[in-house]
Amino acid sequence: MQVFSPNMLKTFDECPKKYELRYIQKVNVVQSPKIFERGKKIHALAHYYLRGEDITKFIPTLTNEEKLIWQYLMENEYFQKKYVNSEYNLNAKLENFWIGGRLDAFMKSQNNYYILDYKTGAIPKNPEEDFQTMIYLICANRILSQGWGNNFSLSFVYIDLKNKKNHIIEFSDEKKAVYENKLITSCKKITTTQTFNKNLSRCNFCEFNKICNV
Ligand code: SF4
8 A cells, every 4th residue: 555655755856766766666765874863763762762761871862952952842841741552553545546644743632633843943934834734734633533523623733842833733624625726736747746856956965956956
């Protein structure tokens, strides 16, 4: 079963050729692990902490900067809500397509649910219509609707750890219609494309630029 993740849809949107290299030909380009190191550490720590595990032995392994980031996350009002799940895989079917991904954390306060996404780098430029926002909200809404009907609220919270602020997107019926439409359109584009065209305007920062013959 093919499940379209936020990264897959984003990659195709940026450059269809990149999508072909990464997800069809499965070309693996090694990137510097340093780029992801801090984000990985904070995400792992948050997951263990939320599950109630003892994280005291991990704290000394953080750099001073990472300790400040961790402190800010711990004090964040959304991170302090009631834990539902973390590193949580969700998917949903839209027409003939499956979409899905893994949430950083899912929290609640009474019947108000919050998808948390911690960013140690920048949050998306257009968070309301980022593929991650759309996919996670559609999938979480699908699950909650099965248990609660319409008796809940759902929001996506980007926790911007770099700039110390939250960006909150409240889900609604209007958003559901717009998101479903956009996601189905994107999935259709990928599955019906005949030629994976190159988007030469994106090559400068592309990890495939040495093998792409551009
Ligand atoms: S190098 Fe350019 S054309 Fe090739 S995959 Fe990357 S962005 Fe696309």
